[in-house]
Amino acid sequence: MQIVRTISQLNNLINAVKKEGKTVGFVPTMGYLHEGHISLVEEAKKHDDFIVMSIFVNPLQFGPNEDFELYPRDLKRDEKLAKMANVDVIFYPDVQEMYQKDLTCTVHVQKGVNALCGKSRPGHFDGVATVVLKLFNIVQPTRAYFGMKDAQQVAVIENLIADFNVPVQLMKCKTLREEDGLARSSRNVYLTNVERQQAPEIYRSLKQAVENIEAGEKSTSKLKEEMISHLSLTTTGEVDYVEILSYPSLDEISAIEGQVIIAIALKFSKARLIDNVTITV
Amino acid sequence: MQIVRTISQLNNLINAVKKEGKTVGFVPTMGYLHEGHISLVEEAKKHDDFIVMSIFVNPLQFGPNEDFELYPRDLKRDEKLAKMANVDVIFYPDVQEMYQKDLTCTVHVQKGVNALCGKSRPGHFDGVATVVLKLFNIVQPTRAYFGMKDAQQVAVIENLIADFNVPVQLMKCKTLREEDGLARSSRNVYLTNVERQQAPEIYRSLKQAVENIEAGEKSTSKLKEEMISHLSLTTTGEVDYVEILSYPSLDEISAIEGQVIIAIALKFSKARLIDNVTITV
Numbered sequence: 324m325q326i327v328r329t330i331s332q333l334n335n336l337i338n339a340v341k342k343e344g345k346t347v348g349f350v351p352t353m354g355y356l357h358e359g360h361i362s363l364v365e366e367a368k369k370h371d372d373f374i375v376m377s378i379f380v381n382p383l384q385f386g387p388n389e390d391f392e393l394y395p396r397d398l399k400r401d402e403k404l405a406k407m408a409n410v411d412v413i414f415y416p417d418v419q420e421m422y423q424k425d426l427t428c429t430v431h432v433q434k435g436v437n438a439l440c441g442k443s444r445p446g447h448f449d450g451v452a453t454v455v456l457k458l459f460n461i462v463q464p465t466r467a468y469f470g471m472k473d474a475q476q477v478a479v480i481e482n483l484i485a486d487f488n489v490p491v492q493l494m495k496c497k498t499l500r501e502e503d504g505l506a507r508s509s510r511n512v513y514l515t516n517v518e519r520q521q522a523p524e525i526y527r528s529l530k531q532a533v534e535n536i537e538a539g540e541k542s543t544s545k546l547k548e549e550m551i552s553h554l555s556l557t558t559t560g561e562v563d564y565v566e567i568l569s570y571p572s573l574d575e576i577s578a579i580e581g582q583v584i585i586a587i588a589l590k591f592s593k594a595r596l597i598d599n600v601t602i603t604v
Numbered sequence: 605m606q607i608v609r610t611i612s613q614l615n616n617l618i619n620a621v622k623k624e625g626k627t628v629g630f631v632p633t634m635g636y637l638h639e640g641h642i643s644l645v646e647e648a649k650k651h652d653d654f655i656v657m658s659i660f661v662n663p664l665q666f667g668p669n670e671d672f673e674l675y676p677r678d679l680k681r682d683e684k685l686a687k688m689a690n691v692d693v694i695f696y697p698d699v700q701e702m703y704q705k706d707l708t709c710t711v712h713v714q715k716g717v718n719a720l721c722g723k724s725r726p727g728h729f730d731g732v733a734t735v736v737l738k739l740f741n742i743v744q745p746t747r748a749y750f751g752m753k754d755a756q757q758v759a760v761i762e763n764l765i766a767d768f769n770v771p772v773q774l775m776k777c778k779t780l781r782e783e784d785g786l787a788r789s790s791r792n793v794y795l796t797n798v799e800r801q802q803a804p805e806i807y808r809s810l811k812q813a814v815e816n817i818e819a820g821e822k823s824t825s826k827l828k829e830e831m832i833s834h835l836s837l838t839t840t841g842e843v844d845y846v847e848i849l850s851y852p853s854l855d856e857i858s859a860i861e862g863q864v865i866i867a868i869a870l871k872f873s874k875a876r877l878i879d880n881v882t883i884t885v
Contacts, residue, residue: 427763482708
């Protein structure tokens with residue numbers, strides 16, 4: 324496995340790989356890898372010949388009061404995990420390499436950003452879309468792999484690709500779960516024992532909503548009420564949001580129709596957990 | 605010469621061309637071709653094996669009070685001219701093909717848009733950058749050819765390519781001029797005989813400024829004053845702007861340093877003419 328720090332070196336490598344007729348799978352990350360990232364690599368290995376993982380903590384997507392400097396970094400550990408997962412190249416540029424001058428052009432995400440987690444992070448998805456577009460142009464992958472755990476991010480990327488005709492295939496990968504259904508997350512370690520026992524209720528609540536929809540329920544307000552009441556009865560967490568939106572446009576809807584996302588954010592004492600399911604009716 | 609109206613058909617064609625190891629030269633236009641466009645094709649033929657010209661009047665770059673509907677269109681004539689110039693493919697999508705859904709993501713141009721012609725056209729360059737990015741992703745050219753007559757547009761595209769790491773080589777092509785120095789433009793036909801005789805003073809004024817800079821003049825205000833006075837003395841036109849800016853960042857500068865653009869817009873009775881030169885000191 325190679326670690327590449329410059330765009331020009333990566334370009335040379337990718338060109339050589341493509342000349343051999345190989346396809347390129349791309350897994351963008353901010354590092355500090357966990358099983359979720361590794362499951363994306365495993366999915367990529369099923370479809371693509373050559374796997375590029377980027378590790379880049381993108382300052383553009385952090386707000387002024389957010390913790391860009393404090394975001395956890397551990398290249399040595401990431402390197403070991405990526406190697407074990409048979410990643411071919413880690414692209415590990417520094418901020419100067421990615422942003423060689425002040426940007427004149429940025430991507431502006433006009434819709435679906437005032438819902439879900441975007442509500443509390445103005446400008447966040449502009450930063451995400453801009454860096455992902457840059458990475459797509461640098462890596463020029465055949466396919467790019469994103470986890471549906473961050474469904475809003477996936478929706479933005481899906482729109483980015485469609486709106487700008489980016490020549491890459493988006494691979495939306497299932498959320499990795501524990502045996503009891505809890506979505507894997509680096510934040511789960513912050514749960515108390517009691518909270519850890521309650522946390523699977525998030526996914527249970529999502530599954531119950533899906534069952535109700537399949538049984539014919541159309542009203543999003545009724546579905547949301549039931550989920551909120553379920554979470555209140557079964558957990559000590561505080562509901563940050565329970566939302567049902569069209570997907571990937573992320574518009575508010577009153578009745579279930581077409582593809583929708585059902586999403587929950589629940590605040591426990593030291594961890595805010597998010598989870599979601601999408602369903603097409 | 606083929607006329608292709610769909611993105612998927614163009615993709616197939618370009619993929620086949622690239623598999624043969626050919627390079628692709630791209631000349632984006634809004635149609636109603638004139639010698640300026642043809643000179644871009646001629647330049648493209650010098651470097652690239654396969655020439656794609658797009659003809660697309662982009663609604664996104666027209667303001668609410670601008671004449672999108674009235675913009676001149678004449679495919680039959682364009683087809684003849686492109687064929688004579690040995691264009692290989694005209695990409696001629698309709699608006700529905702280019703904008704299949706409402707855009708969630710657009711390119712936002714943050715700098716250099718309140719100068720020159722951008723001043724009076726808010727949002728114009730966002731629309732230009734967005735459609736050019738789309739076209740780059742659709743055509744995936746080796747090189748793209750733009751005329752320096754629209755220097756501000758070229759500056760925006762230069763920043764777009766650098767900021768988003770777009771894998772295309774920008775070819776900045778010289779402004780095509782009449783024998784007497786007047787920049788070629790479809791608008792020149794609207795000049796009266798007297799105005800047509802005066803119009804070359806625009807380029808003379810630009811050349812005089814270059815000579816003064818080469819002779820050591822550093823003050824942009826002095827240079828601008830002299831140009832304005834030259835234009836007032838030698839033409840009946842009204843000066844819309846005379847600007848000297850850094851290039852391609854298009855920042856206001858008080859002293860000449862590095863690469864700069866000197867630009868003029870002059871209003872005659874029925875035509876507003878623009879011209880510019882860039883110089884590196």
